[in-house]
Amino acid sequence: MALPRFQYHEPTSLAEACQMIQEYGETAALLAGGTDLLVKMKNRELRPQNIVSLVELEEIKQISVTGRHTSIGACCTISQIADSEAIRSVFPALSSGAEHLGSPAVRNLGTIGGNVVTASPAADLPPALAAYGTKARLKQGEQERFLSLDQIFRGPGATHIRKDEILADLHLKKPPKCSGAGFFKLGHRNALQCSIINGACYIALDPQTGKIEKARIILGAVAPTLVRASSAEKLLMGEKPGKELFLEAGMAAVGDCNPIDDLRGSAEYRRDMIQVLTSRTLHTSLNEIRKSIART
Numbered sequence: 001m002a003l004p005r006f007q008y009h010e011p012t013s014l015a016e017a018c019q020m021i022q023e024y025g026e027t028a029a030l031l032a033g034g035t036d037l038l039v040k041m042k043n044r045e046l047r048p049q050n051i052v053s054l055v056e057l058e059e060i061k062q063i064s065v066t067g068r069h070t071s072i073g074a075c076c077t078i079s080q081i082a083d084s085e086a087i088r089s090v091f092p093a094l095s096s097g098a099e100h101l102g103s104p105a106v107r108n109l110g111t112i113g114g115n116v117v118t119a120s121p122a123a124d125l126p127p128a129l130a131a132y133g134t135k136a137r138l139k140q141g142e143q144e145r146f147l148s149l150d151q152i153f154r155g156p157g158a159t160h161i162r163k164d165e166i167l168a169d170l171h172l173k174k175p176p177k178c179s180g181a182g183f184f185k186l187g188h189r190n191a192l193q194c195s196i197i198n199g200a201c202y203i204a205l206d207p208q209t210g211k212i213e214k215a216r217i218i219l220g221a222v223a224p225t226l227v228r229a230s231s232a233e234k235l236l237m238g239e240k241p242g243k244e245l246f247l248e249a250g251m252a253a254v255g256d257c258n259p260i261d262d263l264r265g266s267a268e269y270r271r272d273m274i275q276v277l278t279s280r281t282l283h284t285s286l287n288e289i290r291k292s293i294a295r296t
């Protein structure tokens, strides 16, 4: 099916793009890779009269590392993230999320910004971003503000990003030495598969006692927005990591979710898998810590 008619605009700076979306208001839509937007336009779910393309904005296409701080431009493609050694070595759970998203063609076009703003409950990058405590920088004209990834979503397809704001980049802090994270995605096959469930776990240990001093468990496709499994996190805090504890945390995570039955899987299946995969991903996180200790 052909796309509905629209005016195409190609700003060459973020400032100009901000001006354009203010000027065109409700009639505008931002275009990054187009893998979500163009599908919705073809299906007549969206009919923007003005498309403001971000394709020429080199300033938001870079991954940059300054000291303990990493910034990922919103227009970095999923492939760029999956291929980045700077991301893989410090944020392996995010790297894994990018590697498992869609297919090579989708990863080459789709961007991290589009994956966040599209706000699909099953999107593959938000769980790891939230597990690492990422903050999104939003630009509105001269103004900017930051929103935490675990607070950015309002519902399926809806975020707290205003219509006249542009997601400029995502800011991550290098995790401390005794910390590790992992990502999981469950689908019916390995590629081109929307997640039945997905999620990411992050734990940090007190280097003196070896007990867990920070835990974040983020689950996707189990509720209208990302779920922070706070009762599972509470259970982990102050405890020595291990098999029994991780099994209990997996069980607690089930109680934090509200999955539905749909074409991809039943709520019951999702609940069973949350338990297994949360527990398994906590082990992955612990193994990451062991590997990093062995390297030093």
Ligand SMILES: Cc1cc2nc3c(=O)[nH]c(=O)nc-3n(C[C@H](O)[C@H](O)[C@H](O)COP(=O)(O)OP(=O)(O)OC[C@H]3O[C@@H](n4cnc5c(N)ncnc54)[C@H](O)[C@@H]3O)c2cc1C
Binding pocket: 029, 030, 031, 032, 033, 034, 035, 036, 037, 038, 039, 054, 074, 075, 078, 100, 101, 102, 103, 106, 109, 110, 111, 112, 113, 114, 115, 116, 117, 118, 122, 123, 124, 125, 165, 166, 167, 168, 192, 193, 194, 195
């Ligand atoms: C065949 C296929 C398979 C897929 N498989 C997966 C999968 O396995 N996992 C997964 O998570 N997703 C998947 N997707 C969805 C999609 O590819 C991703 O969500 C992708 O990251 C979207 O990025 P984009 O640059 O293409 O976004 P676009 O389509 O360009 O934009 C999406 C939305 O975000 C807005 N937007 C984009 N950038 C910004 C910005 N910087 N600031 C503010 N708003 C912005 C747009 O206005 C639009 O509303 C798939 C899509 C297809 C077509």
